[in-house]
Every structure is written in structure tokens, then in C-alpha cells.
Amino acid sequence: MSMDKAVPGESRWTTLKRIFRFAAPYKKKFYWSVFLAIFLAAIAPVRPLLIQISINSGLNGSTAGRFLTGPGSFLIEITLFQIILLGIETACRFVFTFSTASLGQSVVRDLRVTTYKKISSYNLTQFDRTPIGTLTTRTINDIESVNDIFSDGLIPIIADLLSIVSILTYMFLVDWKLTLICLAPFPIMIIATYFFKESVNQSYIKVRNAVAALNAFVQEHITGMALVQAFAAEKKEQAHFEAINKEHRNANIKAIFAYSVFFPIVELVSALSIGLLVWWAAKSGGQADAVVAAKTGAVITAFILCLNLLFRPLRVIADKFNVLQMGMIAGERVFKVLDNTDVTVQTGTIGANENNQPLINGAVEFDKVWFAYVNNQYVLKDISFKILPGQTLAIVGHTGSGKTSIISLINRLYKINKGRVLIDNTFIEDFDIDFLRSKIGVVLQDVFLFSGSVLDNLTLRNPDISLEQAQQAAKLIGMHDFIMRLPGGYHYNVMERGATLSMGQRQLLSFVRALLYNPSILILDEATSSIDTESEQLIQHAIDTLISGRTAIVIAHRLSTIRKADKILVLDNGEVKEFGSHAELMQQKGFYYQLYQMQFAEENQITV
Numbered sequence: 125m126s127m128d129k130a131v132p133g134e135s136r137w138t139t140l141k142r143i144f145r146f147a148a149p150y151k152k153k154f155y156w157s158v159f160l161a162i163f164l165a166a167i168a169p170v171r172p173l174l175i176q177i178s179i180n181s182g183l184n185g186s187t188a189g190r191f192l193t194g195p196g197s198f199l200i201e202i203t204l205f206q207i208i209l210l211g212i213e214t215a216c217r218f219v220f221t222f223s224t225a226s227l228g229q230s231v232v233r234d235l236r237v238t239t240y241k242k243i244s245s246y247n248l249t250q251f252d253r254t255p256i257g258t259l260t261t262r263t264i265n266d267i268e269s270v271n272d273i274f275s276d277g278l279i280p281i282i283a284d285l286l287s288i289v290s291i292l293t294y295m296f297l298v299d300w301k302l303t304l305i306c307l308a309p310f311p312i313m314i315i316a317t318y319f320f321k322e323s324v325n326q327s328y329i330k331v332r333n334a335v336a337a338l339n340a341f342v343q344e345h346i347t348g349m350a351l352v353q354a355f356a357a358e359k360k361e362q363a364h365f366e367a368i369n370k371e372h373r374n375a376n377i378k379a380i381f382a383y384s385v386f387f388p389i390v391e392l393v394s395a396l397s398i399g400l401l402v403w404w405a406a407k408s409g410g411q412a413d414a415v416v417a418a419k420t421g422a423v424i425t426a427f428i429l430c431l432n433l434l435f436r437p438l439r440v441i442a443d444k445f446n447v448l449q450m451g452m453i454a455g456e457r458v459f460k461v462l463d464n465t466d467v468t469v470q471t472g473t474i475g476a477n478e479n480n481q482p483l484i485n486g487a488v489e490f491d492k493v494w495f496a497y498v499n500n501q502y503v504l505k506d507i508s509f510k511i512l513p514g515q516t517l518a519i520v521g522h523t524g525s526g527k528t529s530i531i532s533l534i535n536r537l538y539k540i541n542k543g544r545v546l547i548d549n550t551f552i553e554d555f556d557i558d559f560l561r562s563k564i565g566v567v568l569q570d571v572f573l574f575s576g577s578v579l580d581n582l583t584l585r586n587p588d589i590s591l592e593q594a595q596q597a598a599k600l601i602g603m604h605d606f607i608m609r610l611p612g613g614y615h616y617n618v619m620e621r622g623a624t625l626s627m628g629q630r631q632l633l634s635f636v637r638a639l640l641y642n643p644s645i646l647i648l649d650e651a652t653s654s655i656d657t658e659s660e661q662l663i664q665h666a667i668d669t670l671i672s673g674r675t676a677i678v679i680a681h682r683l684s685t686i687r688k689a690d691k692i693l694v695l696d697n698g699e700v701k702e703f704g705s706h707a708e709l710m711q712q713k714g715f716y717y718q719l720y721q722m723q724f725a726e727e728n729q730i731t732v
Contacts (some may be wrong), residue, residue: 136449139456140278143270146231146238153227157279160220165286167213168433169294171206172426176298178202179422220283221275228274236267239458245467248537249497257340262461265335269454277448284437284444291434299423305404306431309396312389317442320386324446327379329453334372341368387439394435401427468536468557474550475559484563484644485513485548486675488534493543495529502541503529505698511691513548516676518686520719521695527679530695531647534677535564547645565643571630573622578607579614581622582637589640597639603632646676692716 147154178199243259295303345352345361352361405424475481488511495504504526511517519527532538533545536552545552552560573581582597583589591614598604606629610616622630638646680686687706694702694709694716701715709716 136452139452139459140273142459143231143235143273143452143455146234147227147274149234150227150230153223153230154279157220157223157227158282160216160223161279161283161286164213164216164220164283165290167209168287168290169430170209172291172294172429172433174202174206174209175429176422176426179425224279225271225275227279228271231274232267232271235270235458236263239263239267239461242462242464242467246464247466247468247539248532250464250466252497255340255344257338257343258336259461260343261336261339262458265339266332266454266457269332269451270458271451272447273451273455276444277451281441281444281448284441287437288434288441291430295427295430298426302401302404302423302427305400306397306427308400309393312396313393313438316386316389316393317438320382321442321445323382324379324443325449327375327382328446328450330375331372331379332450332453334368334375337368338372341365383443386442390435390439394431397431397435398428401431468539470557472552472554472556472560474555476556481559482548486644487511487513487546487548488517488645488675488677489546489549490530490533491544491546493533493545494541495533495538496541497529497538500541503698504533507543507698507700509691509693509700509703511675511677513675514671514673515690516671516678516688517691517693518689519677519679519693519695520686520716521701524697525695526698527695528649529698530693531566531649531677531679534645534647535561535566562641563644564647565638565641565645566647566649567631567635567638568649571622571627571634573618573625573630573633575617575620577612577615577617578610578633581618581633582614582640584637594636594640597636600639601632601636603629603636606632644674646671646674648676648678648680686720694719 240263243263292303295306341364345365352358401424405420490507490509493504493507494502495507496502503524507526507530509517519530521527529538533540534547534552536557547555547560579591579594582594594614595604598607607614607616618625618633622633625633678689686692690705692702692704692706692709693700696715702709702712704712710720
């Protein structure tokens with residue numbers, strides 16, 4: 125993912141249009157917000173006008189339009205009217221604020237769901253290349269910034285601009301000369317606003333980058349804290365964290381400095397405007413009779429109120445422009461996630477209809493398969509083999525020979541570069557991907573358990589799998605008694621990544637999880653590599669029982685697993701070196717024979 129940068133004008137409007145497409149289902153909220161923005165702008169000059177009228181009418185002694193009688197009744201009438209108007213304005217401003225914020229949250233909800241769905245469809249190469257913390261930032265922080273476009277950005281800016289235009293129009297209609305005098309300091313305000321906007325914009329970009337870096341660092345290092353502590357690397361990693369955190373602090377301080385300079389300038393310009401207004405009033409009042417001076421006083425009072433109403437949005441409008449800019453930058457980063465084409469495409473329809481799903485027997489064939497994680501750096505080269513339904517295939521080879529890559533292609537975790545993988549003589553891309561994966565059970569060497577109950581981890585919150593089914597599968601593995609000894613049994617919280625369980629216990633639970641889905645094909649990636657002999661015996665017994673009638677593909681170094689396999693695939697440097705049964709390969713006395721003799725000697729040495 126690229127770092128942030130200022131969004132060009134054309135790209136900015138393109139991004140804004142795409143964001144507003146997510147607001148299309150909420151047109152009523154949008155139109156209602158725009159209407160309220162116009163209405164609030166229209167009534168903005170009314171209060172200064174009422175103040176002016178009340179002062180002029182009081183001086184003239186006019187009683188026209190009164191509905192009360194008696195001394196001071198006009199002041200009571202106009203005061204009541206202003207209170208009512210203030211109540212209406214307050215209610216409208218509340219509804220306006222709530223509507224824009226509600227619109228933003230609705231867009232954020234839909235955009236976040238769409239983004240998470242897109243990320244979950246990525247090929248695994250994306251997760252190999254992109255830090256998880258970066259994707260977390262895109263899904264949470266950046267999308268939350270998109271909300272600011274609605275709650276503090278575009279619509280509030282429109283409302284503020286309309287309010288400014290409305291106030292200025294009133295002021296020019298009342299006294300255009302006096303208005304120009306009041307606006308004399310405004311060039312200072314315009315220059316300060318420009319530099320403030322640019323300074324804060326650059327600071328916000330740096331802050332966003334620092335937040336992404338912090339999220340990526342913290343997520344990765346908290347996950348790997350056991351390794352950091354095991355190698356006593358806390359101080360080094362702490363220094364690295366402090367450096368990233370310092371960048372975040374410095375970026376924020378620059379923004380704070382810009383605010384610290386800008387707001388006093390706004391107050392200074394406001395004071396200058398009011399000072400010029402008072403100067404003009406003093407000058408005019410000394411040259412006029414009492415009535416004219418009083419009317420001038422009414423205008424001055426109204427203009428002071430107008431200037432307060434004018435400077436209120438001007439204080440924040442530059443900041444809102446920055447919020448809008450940052451929201452569009454965040455939106456552009458989110459759309460980069462949504463526009464990523466490296467996804468698992470739903471190309472097949474076989475099995476998509478729940479009422480017409482074929483029976484998977486489990487024949488697996490690789491036909492001249494080539495695969496690379498990066499460009500043309502192939503890790504699998506012209507791989508071809510076939511196993512029949514119910515057979516067990518053991519894949520052996522040195523580290524990096526391509527064993528895990530083969531099993532990752534069967535359930536379409538990665539896209540094949542060349543060749544075909546077939547199940548029951550059908551190209552795997554012709555299957556509905558959910559149906560295909562539902563027929564393949566996987567037990568990986570690196571077991572991942574989610575924070576939640578044992579039952580949730582076994583069923584993956586599938587409502588179609590009952591507690592009784594989970595218990596039955598656990599009994600077959602020999603895990604039921606262990607689970608029942610846990611506090612809460614099947615409802616025991618295993619914590620994040622199964623931190624409260626041993627590696628062997630996590631591996632056994634993952635085996636139960638695979639069996640619960642009753643797969644036609646079992647994939648075991650070093651499933652017994654991290655457990656003790658007793659636990660291995662439990663799994664081996666379950667394997668012997670459950671692969672009957674199922675196709676099993678096993679990556680294992682242990683001789684007990686390899687000997688029982690119907691076929692053995694020997695890999696070296698991404699190429700098939702040998703393929704056949706244990707007896708056949710031993711007779712050839714080739715690559716497999718050497719691996720076998722080497723491991724046999726090692727195991728005998730360990731036994732001795």
C-alpha cells in the first residue's frame with residue numbers, strides 16, 4: 125500500500141463521487157440535510173434584522189403590528205418572537221447535525237462491510253505482501269475518516285458558506301459602505317486561512333501515515349511478543365516503536381502549531397472589524413442629530429451581531445476543508461483496497477444451488493501445474509499427479525520444495541499460473557468456491573484459534589452444526605474428556621489465538637474442527653509435528669478411522685504416516701522427483717530412498 129499524498133483535483137472529485145454512491149440509499153437524509161442547510165442560512169440574518177427593527181421602532185414609538193397593549197409591549201412581542209425563532213433554529217440545527225452524522229454513519233457501515241467482504245475475498249498473496257495492521261487501518265481508521273465528509277465536511281461546509289453569503293447579503297443591503305469598512309481586514313483572514321489549510325493538510329497526511337505505521341507495528345509485535353521476549357529484544361523493539369511514535373507526535377505538534385497561530389489571527393481580524401465598525405459609528409454619530417445617530421446605533425448593533433455570526437463559521441471553515449480533504453484521502457486509500465483485482469473470483473456454478481449439489485468422491489489430479497507467488501519466480505514447476513477417491517497421498521521433500529503450495533492450490537487459496545487442478549475430473553474453477561471449500565477439510569501446522577468459546581472455534585459459528593455434533597467429533601478424536609475438564613466445557617473461552625491452550629491441544633481442536641464439516645478431502649499439513657507422542661497416537665487413530673472412504677493429502681515427516689500412504693509424492697525445488705507407493709519408491713533407491721534412510725537413522729538415534 126502506498127503512502128498518503130495530497131489528492132489531485134480530478135482524483136479528488138472522482139473519489140467524492142464514489143463516496144456519494146454509497147449515500148444513494150439514503151437520499152432522503154441527504155436532501156433533508158441540504159434543505160436544513162439552506163433554511164438555516166436563510167434565517168441567519170433574521171435575528172440581527174429583528175434587533176435593528178426593535179431599536180428603530182422603539183425610538184420612533186411605533187406600535188404597528190402589536191398584538192399586546194401597554195408600555196413596552198413591542199419589546200415583549202419582538203423578544204417572544206426572537207425566543208421562538210431561536211428555538212426553531214436550535215431544533216433545526218440539532219436535526220441538521222443529527223441527520224448529517226447519521227448519514228455519515230450509514231455510509232461508513234455499508235463501506236466497512238463492503239471493504240471487509242473485499243478483503244476476505246483476497247488471494248493469500250495480498251496478505252503475504254501487506255501488513256495486517258495496514259489493512260486494519262484501512263478498514264477502521266480510514267473509513268471512520270470518510271464519515272467526517274458528511275458530519276464535518278461537505279454538507280456542513282455548504283451550510284457555513286450559505287450562512288456567510290446570507291449574512292453578507294443582509295449587511296450589503298443595509299449599508300454597503302459600512303460592510304466594506306468591516307471587511308477591510310479580510311485579506312489578512314484569507315491569506316491566513318490559505319496557509320493554515322495547507323499546513324494542517326500536510327500535517328494530517330503525516331499523521332495518517334504515522335497511524336498506519338503504528339497500527340502495523342503494534343499489531344505485529346503484540347502478536348509476536350513471545351518471540352520478542354524470548355530473544356530479549358524488548359529494548360530494541362521499544363526504540364523502534366518510540367521512533368514511529370515520535371513521528372506521530374511531531375506531525376500532530378505541527379498541526380497544533382498551525383491551530384495556535386490561526387485562531388488568534390481570526391480573533392485579531394474579528395477585533396479589527398469590530399474596531400473599524402465602532403470607529404465609523406463614533407465618527408458618524410458626532411456629525412448627526414439624535415434620531416440619525418440612534419438609527420445608526422441600531423445598524424451598528426445589528427452589524428456587531430452579524431460579524432459574530434460571520435466569524436463563527438469562518439473560524440472553522442478552513443478546518444472543515446482539511447477534514448474534507450483528509451476524508452477524501454482516506455476514501456482514496458479505501459478504494460485502493462476495493463479496486464484490488466487480486467481476488468478469488470467466483471467463476472464456477474457447480475454446487476452453487478443447495479438443492480443440486482454433486483457428490484464429491486475425492487479424485488484429485490494436478491495437470492502440468494505451474495505456480496509462483498511473485499511474478500515468474502515459480503515454486504511449482506510442471507506438477508502432474510493423480511490420486512483416486514479414498515486414497516491417501518503423502519507429500520515429502522525438503523523445506524521450500526513446494527509441499528504447502530500444492531495443498532494451498534486445491535482449495536483455491538492462490539491462483540494457478542498455468543495448468544489445471546481437477547477434482548473428480550472437473551476443473552476446480554468450475555465449482556462454486558464455497559461449495560468446493562466446504563468439501564475440503566484442512567488441518568494446518570500453524571493452528572489459528574479465534575477469541576471465543578471452544579464451540580465457536582469448532583463450528584466457526586456455523587448454526588447448522590449443533591453442540592451434540594461437536595461433542596461426537598471430539599469423542600472420535602479423544603478430546604471430549606479434556607474439553608469437559610475446562611471451566612465451562614465447550615463454552616470455555618480459549619482467548620485470542622488459543623493462548624490458554626497448549627500447541628498440542630490447539631492442534632487437536634483444529635482436527636475436530638475439520639472433521640465436523642464432514643469433508644470429502646482431508647488436507648493435513650504437518651498435523652502431528654507439534655504434539656507429543658500420546659497426542660499423536662490420538663490423531664493417528666482418528667486419521668485411520670476417518671480417512672476410510674475419504675481422500676487424504678498429508679504433508680508429514682514422520683515415517684508412521686508416510687508408510688501407510690497409498691501414494692507418495694516426492695518434491696524437490698518445486699519439481700516432482702518421484703511418485704508411487706512406499707514399496708515402489710524404496711525399490712527405486714532414488715531420492716525418496718535417501719530421505720527415508722536419513723530419517724530412519726535419525727529416529728533410531730533418538731530412540732537409542
